[in-house]
Amino acid sequence: xxxxxxxxxxxxxxxxxxxxxxxxxxxxxxxxxxxxxxxxxxxxxxxxxxxxxxxxxxxxxxxxxxxxxxxxxxxxxxxxxxxxxxxxxxxxxxxxxxxxxxxxxxxxxxxxxxxxxxxxxxxxxxxxxxxxxxxxxxxxxxxxxxxxxxxxxxxxxxxxxxxxxxxxxxxxxxxxxxxxxxxxxxxxxxxxxxxxxxxxxxxxxxxxxxxxxxxxxxxxxxxxxxxxxxxxxxxxxxxxxxxxxxxxxxxxxxxxxxxxxxxxxxxxxxxxxxxxxxxxxxxxxxxxxxxxxxxxxxxxxxxxxxxxxxxxxxxxxxxxxxxxxxxxxxxxxxxxxxxxxxxxxxxxxxxxxxxxxxxxxxxxxxxxxxxxxxxxxxxxxxxxxxxxxxxxxxxxxxxxxxxxxxxxxxxxxxxxxxxxxxxxxxxxxxxxxxxxxxxxxxxxxxxxxxxxxxxxxxxxxxxxxxxxxxxxxxxxxxxxxxx
Amino acid sequence: xxxxxxxxxxxxxxxxxxxxxxxxxxxxxxxxxxxxxxxxxxxxxxxxxxxxxxxxxxxxxxxxxxxxxxxxxxxxxxxxxxxxxxxxxxxxxxxxxxxxxxxxxxxxxxxxxxxxxxxxxxxxxxxxxxxxxxxxxxxxxxxxxxxxxxxxxxxxxxxxxxxxxxxxxxxxxxxxxxxxxxxxxxxxxxxxxxxxxxxxxxxxxxxxxxxxxxxxxxxxxxxxxxxxxxxxxxxxxxxxxxxxxxxxxxxxxxxxxxxxxxxxxxxxxxxxxxxxxxxxxxxxxxxxxxxxxxxxxxxxxxxxxxxxxxxxxxxxxxxx
Numbered sequence: 001x002x003x004x005x006x007x008x009x010x011x012x013x014x015x016x017x018x019x020x021x022x023x024x025x026x027x028x029x030x031x032x033x034x035x036x037x038x039x040x041x042x043x044x045x046x047x048x049x050x051x052x053x054x055x056x057x058x059x060x061x062x063x064x065x066x067x068x069x070x071x072x073x074x075x076x077x078x079x080x081x082x083x084x085x086x087x088x089x090x091x092x093x094x095x096x097x098x099x100x101x102x103x104x105x106x107x108x109x110x111x112x113x114x115x116x117x118x119x120x121x122x123x124x125x126x127x128x129x130x131x132x133x134x135x136x137x138x139x140x141x142x143x144x145x146x147x148x149x150x151x152x153x154x155x156x157x158x159x160x161x162x163x164x165x166x167x168x169x170x171x172x173x174x175x176x177x178x179x180x181x182x183x184x185x186x187x188x189x190x191x192x193x194x195x196x197x198x199x200x201x202x203x204x205x206x207x208x209x210x211x212x213x214x215x216x217x218x219x220x221x222x223x224x225x226x227x228x229x230x231x232x233x234x235x236x237x238x239x240x241x242x243x244x245x246x247x248x249x250x251x252x253x254x255x256x257x258x259x260x261x262x263x264x265x266x267x268x269x270x271x272x273x274x275x276x277x278x279x280x281x282x283x284x285x286x287x288x289x290x291x292x293x294x295x296x297x298x299x300x301x302x303x304x305x306x307x308x309x310x311x312x313x314x315x316x317x318x319x320x321x322x323x324x325x326x327x328x329x330x331x332x333x334x335x336x337x338x339x340x341x342x343x344x345x346x347x348x349x350x351x352x353x354x355x356x357x358x359x360x361x362x363x364x365x366x367x368x369x370x371x372x373x374x375x376x377x378x379x380x381x382x383x384x385x386x387x388x389x390x391x392x393x394x395x396x397x398x399x400x401x402x403x404x405x406x407x408x409x410x411x412x413x414x415x416x417x418x419x420x421x422x423x424x425x426x427x428x429x430x431x432x433x434x435x436x437x438x439x440x441x442x443x444x445x446x447x448x449x450x451x452x453x454x455x456x457x458x459x460x461x462x463x464x465x466x467x468x469x470x471x472x473x474x475x476x477x478x479x480x481x482x483x
Numbered sequence: 484x485x486x487x488x489x490x491x492x493x494x495x496x497x498x499x500x501x502x503x504x505x506x507x508x509x510x511x512x513x514x515x516x517x518x519x520x521x522x523x524x525x526x527x528x529x530x531x532x533x534x535x536x537x538x539x540x541x542x543x544x545x546x547x548x549x550x551x552x553x554x555x556x557x558x559x560x561x562x563x564x565x566x567x568x569x570x571x572x573x574x575x576x577x578x579x580x581x582x583x584x585x586x587x588x589x590x591x592x593x594x595x596x597x598x599x600x601x602x603x604x605x606x607x608x609x610x611x612x613x614x615x616x617x618x619x620x621x622x623x624x625x626x627x628x629x630x631x632x633x634x635x636x637x638x639x640x641x642x643x644x645x646x647x648x649x650x651x652x653x654x655x656x657x658x659x660x661x662x663x664x665x666x667x668x669x670x671x672x673x674x675x676x677x678x679x680x681x682x683x684x685x686x687x688x689x690x691x692x693x694x695x696x697x698x699x700x701x702x703x704x705x706x707x708x709x710x711x712x713x714x715x716x717x718x719x720x721x722x723x724x725x726x727x728x729x730x731x732x733x734x735x736x737x738x739x740x741x742x743x744x745x746x747x748x749x750x751x752x753x754x755x756x757x758x759x760x761x762x763x764x765x766x767x768x769x770x771x772x773x774x775x776x777x778x779x780x781x782x783x784x785x786x787x788x789x790x791x792x793x794x795x796x797x798x799x800x801x802x803x
Contacts, residue, residue, distance in 0.1 A: 009763070275514075
């Protein structure tokens with residue numbers, strides 16, 4: 001990669017963000033009924049995936065903490081939150097949004113340390129978008145009667161929310177903001193490998209004087225998630241994560257009367273036609289699969305490129321990948337950070353190896369991987385067939401599978417040939433073709449001449465095994481309103 | 484990106500300029516530019532953080548790429564001589580400061596610049612072809628060019644006929660650039676597209692290719708008399724054009740950004756763009772220039788700050 005091109009006189013000097021900004025504490029606990037205390041579960045260390053050094057110890061929750069948190073959330077729902085006027089709810093949300101902005105640098109560095117994503121992404125995407133979600137839903141809180149869900153929409157009650165490790169704070173914002181705006185109370189479990197920004201969000205929420213019990217945050221592992229899902233006092237489950245766990249959750253809540261929304265995996269097709277704006281399409285391909293190391297459920301992991309421009313697009317893509325900078329996630333010039341965990345790295349490696357075994361051609365730019373930490377170079381597989389595992393299974397890593405097509409109909413057929421259906425991208429200068437394709441693609445989100453754009457005003461969610469329910473936008477309110 | 488709309492090889496490129504229809508087909512066959520995407524890429528490139536050693540290198544590189552320019556009706560031999568002195572030795576207090584690439588003046592002041600720059604490496608650039616509007620007959624434009632070359636200009640900055648380009652008379656623009664290139668002789672030709680009047684990025688891409696096909700050694704954004712002048716998205720598209728032209732023909736042509744670039748921060752961001760879009764081989768005065776007047780002083784101030792740790796303020800650099 002560029003960093004190792006010694007012939008280039010313009011070598012970017014290291015520009016690391018200071019880790020002191022994160023104000024790391026030696027240990028963190030849970031936030032329950034307005035109080036910070038140690039959970040009664042195990043104490044586990046959360047590590048920096050870029051270096052494998054321990055960052056802090058987390059006193060995780062256990063099932064009794066889940067019990068207490070659900071009771072606290074129920075009491076808060078009946079006691080204070082349902083009597084808080086919509087305008088007051090709105091004020092709390094605005095306050096949280098502002099506080100996230102004010103502590104934006106701290107949250108960005110903390111997120112990068114805990115998750116491994118580049119600081120440029122946590123600073124420019126995760127944290128501002130998290131604040132934007134609170135701002136957006138703050139605006140809805142006192143206008144719910146005009147959202148199209150009846151004149152007096154009612155909250156559901158206590159929402160149990162389980163979020164993944166790829167966008168820790170942003171996913172917390174996606175879950176908490178609409179739940180509070182509609183008058184629900186919340187018990188949220190962050191991912192085990194990335195609890196730090198969620199606990200810091202709890203601090204922010206406490207500083208904003210949100211009444212005790214309205215938001216409870218319980219770091220923990222799968223058993224805590226299971227206890228939350230199975231708890232009879234929970235009225236609604238919102239889960240973002242893998243399709244396998246999503247299926248278990250759906251079984252578990254069946255006939256329980258609980259409402260459920262799932263945002264699961266994906267294997268999105270990013271479709272490039274021969275009349276596409278090629279330079280921008282290349283950017284979109286890079287952003288689609290290498291943003292956040294490919295740890296994105298809606299990642300454009302399958303590139304469908306029209307056969308007549310295949311060589312041209314791949315050559316341009318390879319040239320572009322040479323300029324990506326991989327390394328210290330805290331360096332402001334880093335484009336590709338670390339894989340979030342050893343387990344995820346093993347999964348990415350295994351799937352990439354299956355690509356070799358099944359005859360696809362692997363390519364990566366020349367790059368030096370750090371000795372410590374979890375790293376995987378940006379990788380392109382060409383010559384991939386629709387039957388290969390790397391064309392069917394979600395890799396959730398920086399690995400792109402390239403397939404070709406000849407006609408728009410074939411592109412649609414291949415794009416839809418997946419049990420998933422979260423997102424898709426279309427690259428063409430022809431507006432009518434964008435509409436023709438969008439009508440036929442089975443995906444919840446379709447981007448035209450762009451990819452991986454997230455905005456709180458826009459609903460997000462999937463088809464089929466990518467889940468159901470929408471988050472964001474006016475539609476995102478529905479998941480937290482009684483039917 | 485490589486261009487596949489015509490047969491590969493330079494012979495294919497000479498075919499595309501054989502008549503108006505072929506030229507139009509070629510230019511309109513270039514991949515389109517998605518404006519939102521191009522602007523987004525330009526913004527993303529501007530987030531690179533260039534510090535310490537990288538910044539020091541970039542500042543010196545930028546100084547060496549400046550075409551120090553004065554293009555005023557009120558220009559006098561005295562003004563040009565003082566500018567030339569500055570060009571050769573931008574910071575008399577620090578002899579390690581590199582000289583700029585060129586001095587850029589109107590044709591009637593070329594002789595003055597030649598005299599003042601004798602013995603230095605600084606090139607003499609002259610605007611020509613009825614600069615800045617380009618509204619004159621071809622004969623007049625060519626005479627303008629010959630005058631400047633005869634007076635000793637080593638680089639000619641011509642303007643294209645934007646009216647003809649926007650009316651779709653591409654071959655006329657092509658022929659005019661070719662004729663000017665002929666008139667230049669050994670002088671290097673920079674072709675000013677005046678992107679502020681072309682407006683769309685698709686037009687910028689087509690005009691860049693047109694100028695490169697016609698033999699322009701550089702494509703240049705602006706006269707400096709029209710706003711907007713050089714902008715990051717326009718620079719991005721022009722750098723892609725020279726990159727793709729080199730991939731296609733093996734010839735490295737240059738890009739000159741002119742107008743509105745006043746600060747070191749902007750200049751460094753453009754160098755990042757050159758590095759990551761066109762490639763490191765373009766990081767040289769032979770293939771990248773800044774047309775500027777006030778930029779040089781900011782570069783000198785930032786250079787001084789980097790070497791001494793103290794920021795001197797504008798009283799410590801000369802006003803030209």
